[in-house]
Amino acid sequence: MTQSTARTRGRPRSFDEGQALEKATLVFRSKGYDGATIDDLVAGMGVGRPSLYAIFGDKRTIFLRALRAYAEAKGALATTALLEPRSLRDSLAGFLRHAVVTATEEGSAPGCLIICVAPLVDDAEVRQFLQDVSASTAALVERRFRDGISAGELPSDFPVATRASQLVDLGRGLTMRAQMGAPRETLLKDAEEAADLVLLPQRGDATSEG
Amino acid sequence: MTQSTARTRGRPRSFDEGQALEKATLVFRSKGYDGATIDDLVAGMGVGRPSLYAIFGDKRTIFLRALRAYAEAKGALATTALLEPRSLRDSLAGFLRHAVVTATEEGSAPGCLIICVAPLVDDAEVRQFLQDVSASTAALVERRFRDGISAGELPSDFPVATRASQLVDLGRGLTMRAQMGAPRETLLKDAEEAADLVLLPQRGDATSEG
DNA sequence: CTATTTTTGAACTATTTGGTACGATATTTG
DNA sequence: CAAATATCGTACCAAATAGTTCAAAAATAG
Numbered sequence: 478m479t480q481s482t483a484r485t486r487g488r489p490r491s492f493d494e495g496q497a498l499e500k501a502t503l504v505f506r507s508k509g510y511d512g513a514t515i516d517d518l519v520a521g522m523g524v525g526r527p528s529l530y531a532i533f534g535d536k537r538t539i540f541l542r543a544l545r546a547y548a549e550a551k552g553a554l555a556t557t558a559l560l561e562p563r564s565l566r567d568s569l570a571g572f573l574r575h576a577v578v579t580a581t582e583e584g585s586a587p588g589c590l591i592i593c594v595a596p597l598v599d600d601a602e603v604r605q606f607l608q609d610v611s612a613s614t615a616a617l618v619e620r621r622f623r624d625g626i627s628a629g630e631l632p633s634d635f636p637v638a639t640r641a642s643q644l645v646d647l648g649r650g651l652t653m654r655a656q657m658g659a660p661r662e663t664l665l666k667d668a669e670e671a672a673d674l675v676l677l678p679q680r681g682d683a684t685s686e687g
Numbered sequence: 688m689t690q691s692t693a694r695t696r697g698r699p700r701s702f703d704e705g706q707a708l709e710k711a712t713l714v715f716r717s718k719g720y721d722g723a724t725i726d727d728l729v730a731g732m733g734v735g736r737p738s739l740y741a742i743f744g745d746k747r748t749i750f751l752r753a754l755r756a757y758a759e760a761k762g763a764l765a766t767t768a769l770l771e772p773r774s775l776r777d778s779l780a781g782f783l784r785h786a787v788v789t790a791t792e793e794g795s796a797p798g799c800l801i802i803c804v805a806p807l808v809d810d811a812e813v814r815q816f817l818q819d820v821s822a823s824t825a826a827l828v829e830r831r832f833r834d835g836i837s838a839g840e841l842p843s844d845f846p847v848a849t850r851a852s853q854l855v856d857l858g859r860g861l862t863m864r865a866q867m868g869a870p871r872e873t874l875l876k877d878a879e880e881a882a883d884l885v886l887l888p889q890r891g892d893a894t895s896e897g
Numbered sequence: 898c899t900a901t902t903t904t905t906g907a908a909c910t911a912t913t914t915g916g917t918a919c920g921a922t923a924t925t926t927g
Numbered sequence: 928c929a930a931a932t933a934t935c936g937t938a939c940c941a942a943a944t945a946g947t948t949c950a951a952a953a954a955t956a957g
Contacts, residue, residue: 487903488953509807512721515945525905530946532904593806596798596866597719607867639880646860646881653859656806657817670849671856677887697933698923725915735935740916742934 494532497522501533501543507586510540510598541602547590548610551579559617565625566672569644572618573668576648580655581664588656592649615641632679640675647671704742707732711743711753717796720750720808751812757800758820761789769827775835776882779854782828783878786858790865791874798866802859825851842889850885857881 504513504521515536519526524533533539558571580589588594595607618641625631651664651671714723714731725746729736734743743749768781790799798804805817828851835841861874861881 484955485903486901486955488905488955490904508809509719509721511719512807512809514943516943525907526945527906527947528904535946588806592863596803596863597722597807599718599722604868611864611867639877642877643857643860643881643884646857646864646877647853648860649863650853650856650859653802653806653863654821654856657821658814667849667852667856671853674853674884674887677884678890680888694925695933696925696931698935700934724913726913736915737917737936738934745915 490528492522492524492528495546497524497533498539498543498546501539502547502590503585505540505543505594506588506590509594510536537600540598541606544590544595544603544606548606551575551589551591552610552613554579555614555617559621565621565628565630566676568621569618569675570669570672572644573648573651573671574665577651577655577661577664577668580652581661587658589652592652593656611645615645618644631676634679636679644671644675647674700738702732702734705756707734707743708749708753708756711749712757712800713795715750715753715804716798716800719804720746747810750808751816754800754805754813754816758816761785761799761801762820762823764789765824765827769831775831775838775840776886778831779828779885780879780882782854783858783861783881784875787861787865787871787874787878790862791871797868799862802862803866821855825855828854841886844889846889854881854885857884 500522501518504517508517513536515526515529518524518536518539519529522529529539533542554575555572558575559568561568563571576589580592581587591607591610595603598604615638619637622631622635622637622641626633626635626637648671651667655661655664710732711728714727718727723746725736725739728734728746728749729739732739739749743752764785765782768785769778771778773781786799790802791797801817801820805813808814825848829847832841832845832847832851836843836845836847858881861877865871865874
């Protein structure tokens with residue numbers, strides 16, 4: 478779909494580059510980084526071995542590309558959940574719900590490439606990327622809290638940074654439990670309760686409900 | 688120390704079985720399960736290759752033994768933190784502090800064998816063990832909450848199961864951040880704030896402080 | 898239809914890895 | 928000191944793995 482009419486010379490590829498990367502993500506999610514062999518990727522991506530090296534590079538490069546694509550998709554989902562116009566509680570719950578849903582997708586191994594797999598990869602570039610993703614995710618939640626203060630959904634002294642970090646940590650916990658086999662229903666319920674938790678009013682808090 | 692006087696025939700071992708298992712834990716924590724080769728274990732445990740197989744078995748068996756020993760040690764720490772006589776808030780904060788401290792120990796790779804490494808191991812026995820550990824950890828926190836209700840530290844309608852699960856999830860989040868390189872100081876601060884969060888009074892809650 | 902270009906599939910090589918065999922070594926027993 | 932026993936270190940083998948080579952296939956350009 479990206480450039481279907483841009484006809485190029487030579488034998489056409491038998492696969493779509495983006496789809497192949499998505500399939501690589503599935504392989505890494507189910508086997509981990511070290512556990513995934515080149516043969517696993519060849520089988521899972523539907524790409525011949527020489528083409529794999531020619532077009533995607535070695536395993537490390539494939540993983541980095543899959544990770545970036547995965548983070549972009551997941552980040553877009555999170556941004557939508559948090560920044561679309563809806564109540565603050567729904568924004569937070571939606572953010573966590575998306576995390577749970579992608580971590581418990583049918584047909585793919587439970588878990589998350591960013592949270593469960595990538596942290597174990599011994600690579601400076603991966604580490605840096607994870608720190609960036611982590612920071613920007615927390616910043617996104619924090620921004621939603623600030624918007625909530627502006628909109629009068631939260632008191633002005635709401636501890637935005639602390640609560641943002643905590644919400645993200647709760648999401649990590651949910652995702653790890655998904656990886657460990659917890660059922661989606663349980664996690665979805667807990668996602669709601671996690672959203673409620675971080676919105677509990679402080680002592681001496683004067684916020685009122687609508 | 689376990690049986691120093693129980694002299695046995697033949698050449699004595701050049702290593703201590705328990706210490707070797709601890710070193711195996713370090714290897715798995717730093718390289719992951721699939722990432723750790725037998726040679727890594729041989730080098731890291733200080734045990735010759737044939738002795739490794741003769742005494743500990745193959746990699747899977749070594750991992751299971753290391754995991755059980757690690758869980759027992761960590762469980763004892765958690766039990767102490769939660770069940771020793773101290774204030775409820777200190778119990779919870781202590782529980783999280785211990786998790787942070789072991790996950791950021793100097794001289795070993797950051798992270799936790801149970802939370803960061805084991806969930807990626809594709810093995811039914813490991814999965815079952817993780818579920819058991821997870822359940823008993825949450826049950827331990829829940830018990831501390833119940834004790835708190837009995838002691839008047841909490842209102843009788845405190846949602847013990849929900850808050851226990853959330854505290855454990857927050858701990859998972861802290862541990863994952865340790866794995867990702869977050870500094871101990873930051874995590875220790877966040878541990879305190881996580882303990883405070885789960886103890887925030889509910890709406891219409893009449894609990895008072897001492 | 899021929900030449901050119903690009904991908905594909907099979908086979909190949911070198912390296913790493915898991916697991917084992919065997920002689921040397923260190924200790925207890927008599 | 929000699930026999931028995933258990934561990935240690937080196938070396939070895941088979942299987943798996945990473946990465947490459949090369950001819951056949953499939954498309955376009957002239």
